[in-house]
Amino acid sequence: MKIAVLPGDGIGPEIVKEAVKVLHALDEQFEMEEAPVGGAGYEAKGHPLPDSTLALAKEADAILFGAVGDWKYDSLERALRPEQAILGLRKHLQLFANFRPAICYPQLTNASSLKPEIVSGLDILIVRELNGDIYFGAPRGVRQAPDGAFEGAREGFDTMRYSEPEVRRIGHVAFQAAQKRDKRLTSVDKANVLETSQFWKEVMIDVAREYPDVTLSHMYVDNAAMQLVKAPKSFDVIVTGNMFGDILSDEAAMLTGSIGMLPSASLDRNNKGLYEPSHGSAPDIAGKGVANPLATILSAAMMLRYSLNKADQADRIERAVQKVLEAGYRTGDIATPGCRQVGTAEMGDAVRAAL
């Protein structure tokens, strides 16, 4: 089994290194091959997603991804900026199903900006569609407004769109995820305003007929943004489009107060996937050895479970992470008085030792 390792920028290399360390400590044989992506791809080959990196990602069984982005690339034209790498990988590999768990670890409840009673025991899953929506819809660009009150003025424009097969396939993924959990699925849309949302909602209702054991409800995105703050534990699984999912999954992650702990998976229809921490590249702390590698290590666990069919090894890693948390190990982002504050490498070592 071959894993493409794409460390990327900022803290990416440091945290991926720890995840690789943990993978090596398992009694499994993985072929791992590394390639530059994001700003690192641009530096090495002139493009955030070099052809050779894309080829490796295509050929591999799974992709372990760090993070991309750095202020120093802000002045590049958009097509060359680091984020294009992740958008390109999602699109070229048809990674349409993004799993973003928002879990509040019992040991870390206090890290949240929310009151402990609101978030303790929080465990929700956001299933975000990744291949469609306004992210990729055409036409898009800058033009002279063709009509309306400001006809003739310059305007920027984009196209939101979702086709029936796209909604169906993410719907099936979400219903099946809900079946393995508390069997409650909330489909988030803006059907009171958007045609795309109204269409999305109708298709979801149709898909629901195949999952009579799952309770489907619908919520407008503005209300979802409120309910996540007010009563996040009222959700089980949320399914939504690419744009709303971008916003809500980040909001939900931040509710836990420990985004440095949250993994994510982006899967294609055959469960091949890209695995990355939910947090970003944090260029401000890059190279200092203080970043939290646990989200990446837990992403590697997700990879073992979903793409590599090694659920037992995934369990081992997750238990090891639990153990190091119980033993009081904390990186700076989740540190509390009296904890054992450690750096990136020590945290990786602690997990490896706890395996």
Next chain:
Amino acid sequence: MKIAVLPGDGIGPEIVKEAVKVLHALDEQFEMEEAPVGGAGYEAKGHPLPDSTLALAKEADAILFGAVGDWKYDSLERALRPEQAILGLRKHLQLFANFRPAICYPQLTNASSLKPEIVSGLDILIVRELNGDIYFGAPRGVRQAPDGAFEGAREGFDTMRYSEPEVRRIGHVAFQAAQKRDKRLTSVDKANVLETSQFWKEVMIDVAREYPDVTLSHMYVDNAAMQLVKAPKSFDVIVTGNMFGDILSDEAAMLTGSIGMLPSASLDRNNKGLYEPSHGSAPDIAGKGVANPLATILSAAMMLRYSLNKADQADRIERAVQKVLEAGYRTGDIATPGCRQVGTAEMGDAVRAAL
């Protein structure tokens, strides 16, 4: 001066009644005329925004709006549903500038689901553009996908668009609002993905040249959704488009835990405006006399300040609300042990008495 009074549905009539009571207690002469809107408009005249209601709104100097919506209209076609009234009023009256303050009243800090230290003293202002974006962009609808991987399949689609004059006018409004506050403006977009956002950002940067005293920063919408949870007090004024503003203003309102306290204003270029509470029609508690009228009363104060040029009267109302809070009056939504829990009418009476 003429005020159009549009109570709407659910708790709308009850809360508007209290705001009208407070307005009547001022030493001012207002002509007030009431008209049905939302579900009430549909019941009375077959349309959520009857022609006569729209005519009254156009002719008036300001509009005091309650809330619209009720589950019982869920099965109506979208064009007849209550929300269309508010969208129609915004569009027909060119109310493009939505002011949504998120304020945490010192007496109510504990109502928040966030820790007191995160929200105490919170006072941010969201300036949301209301006339453009994907809310009104054409073309939109359901069609056969013209291209792409699912060419020929049915798809829902919408158009996001912002023209330069639209961005400029909301930009000026936001910069001027920031000038009256802490002079920090955050423009929220998704410029790393959307052409509309990239265009929005460029125009904002250009508008900023006229406001050298205001510090402009840019933030992606997903990050803004996170920072609102993590450190809401780090913001002063946020300016954003219609869609992102819908989501973020509700999220921000809920941070305070007392959305029943939050007013809003939607202004045209001459400061004619529509004033409404930030919360919805709450059909579950309608007619019970328990709804909190303070957001509507504070909306009436905003109306006096922005549209009717009676800042002194606005101050009087706001001080009166402070007094009733200090005296311990609370409706159910903001009740705490030991408070003086009152109903809708008693709260209105208390404010009137405190004027």
